[in-house]
Amino acid sequence: MSKNYLAVLSLTLLSLLAACGKQRQPPAAPPAPAVTTALPIAQKVTEWDEFTGRLASPETVDVRARVSGYIDKVHFKEGADVQQGDLLFTIDRRPYQAAVDRAKAEVGAARARAELARGEAKRAENLAASKAISTDAYETRVKTAAQADEALLAAEAAARSAELELEFTQVRAAITGRISNARVTSGNLITGGNTQNATLLTTIVSLDPLYCYFEADEASALRYRQWHREGKRTSALFGNIPAEMALGNEQGFPHKGQVDFVDNQVNPATGTIRARAVFENPDRLMAPGFFARVRIPGVAEYEGLLIRDSAIGSDQGRPYVLVVGSNDVAVARNVKTGPIVNGLRVVREGLQSDDRVIVTGLMSARPGLKVAPQGAPMSTNAILASSQSQGAK
Numbered sequence: 001m002s003k004n005y006l007a008v009l010s011l012t013l014l015s016l017l018a019a020c021g022k023q024r025q026p027p028a029a030p031p032a033p034a035v036t037t038a039l040p041i042a043q044k045v046t047e048w049d050e051f052t053g054r055l056a057s058p059e060t061v062d063v064r065a066r067v068s069g070y071i072d073k074v075h076f077k078e079g080a081d082v083q084q085g086d087l088l089f090t091i092d093r094r095p096y097q098a099a100v101d102r103a104k105a106e107v108g109a110a111r112a113r114a115e116l117a118r119g120e121a122k123r124a125e126n127l128a129a130s131k132a133i134s135t136d137a138y139e140t141r142v143k144t145a146a147q148a149d150e151a152l153l154a155a156e157a158a159a160r161s162a163e164l165e166l167e168f169t170q171v172r173a174a175i176t177g178r179i180s181n182a183r184v185t186s187g188n189l190i191t192g193g194n195t196q197n198a199t200l201l202t203t204i205v206s207l208d209p210l211y212c213y214f215e216a217d218e219a220s221a222l223r224y225r226q227w228h229r230e231g232k233r234t235s236a237l238f239g240n241i242p243a244e245m246a247l248g249n250e251q252g253f254p255h256k257g258q259v260d261f262v263d264n265q266v267n268p269a270t271g272t273i274r275a276r277a278v279f280e281n282p283d284r285l286m287a288p289g290f291f292a293r294v295r296i297p298g299v300a301e302y303e304g305l306l307i308r309d310s311a312i313g314s315d316q317g318r319p320y321v322l323v324v325g326s327n328d329v330a331v332a333r334n335v336k337t338g339p340i341v342n343g344l345r346v347v348r349e350g351l352q353s354d355d356r357v358i359v360t361g362l363m364s365a366r367p368g369l370k371v372a373p374q375g376a377p378m379s380t381n382a383i384l385a386s387s388q389s390q391g392a393k
Contacts, residue, residue, distance in 0.1 A: 035361030045304035053214030103159035117148035306344035
């Protein structure tokens with residue numbers, strides 16, 4: 001075998017051995033995935049329970065006349081605001097003015113008869129003292145004078161009644177509020193008085209403040225009362241509690257008020273209990289009958305941690321978050337979550353204020369895997385804009 005052949009064979013073997021050595025070297029580790037972390041925001045949190053209701057007026061008056069007659073004039077603008085005491089309708093006064101004049105004449109006649117009877121009784125007293133008339137005649141004149149005085153009182157009462165009926169021909173607003181349309185116009189005969197057949201002339205509702213009546217379910221009512229026993233929350237049964245309200249076209253809950261009434265029993269047909277919140281309405285743009293969303297505090301204010309809702313995962317229905325622990329290793333934390341507040345999710349349990357929560361890059365991060373964290377604020381402009389448009393849930 002020639003030396004050249006041996007040299008070539010040696011080089012070939014060395015190349016094969018070198019190639020095998022390279023294949024046995026372990027592969028290089030992949031780079032740590034990049035993630036973004038943020039610290040939870042600590043702030044006081046109030047959890048709210050939301051209900052639906054309807055606005056109602058604290059005062060509603062069906063305007064009816066106290067006397068019957070023909071409508072002479074309507075004095076108000078339909079749909080306008082009126083003040084207590086404003087003149088609304090005038091009923092033909094002439095029959096009632098004639099009744100007043102007749103009553104006054106009866107008073108004058110009764111007064112003259114009473115004065116005459118008192119004079120005769122006085123003279124009879126002097127005659128009786130001198131035995132000029134009998135005792136029966138004296139007593140008769142005294143009693144006649146008393147009867148005349150009573151007749152005068154009755155005539156004066158009848159005159160006052162006639163004057164009242166004359167005054168009632170002017171129908172005035174009983175409350176301050178917004179008036180409806182005139183149900184009866186000039187020239188029509190109406191029935192007045194305190195009967196069910198009295199003619200409805202119009203209605204007035206007060207607008208500031210307004211009530212919002214809503215129904216709370218029995219489970220919520222029991223929970224509130226239990227929290228009151230435990231000192232966690234004041235019950236509306238024993239004091240006013242804050243309330244917030246929004247109409248159907250409003251975002252968030254812009255109207256602030258308070259619950260001032262809870263009914264005394266649960267409706268067995270619906271399993272709910274009626275409650276009422278009161279809200280100011282200075283511009284009088286809200287009206288009775290509007291649909292409204294109202295919310296009240298669920299529990300007393302507490303210190304909570306807020307994180308992005310997108311940072312929360314779910315493992316068989318159990319929420320968790322990934323945090324960056326020591327040596328930049330991802331760690332899973334089971335958490336107990338609450339509602340959305342200002343675009344961020346409340347975490348009641350499972351997190352500390354100094355935990356670095358992974359908010360982006362969750363698809364590449366896994367528990368026990370080393371990551372490359374980069375800090376960022378928990379709240380973003382997008383979240384703030386969302387919270388302003390949607391309101392606190």
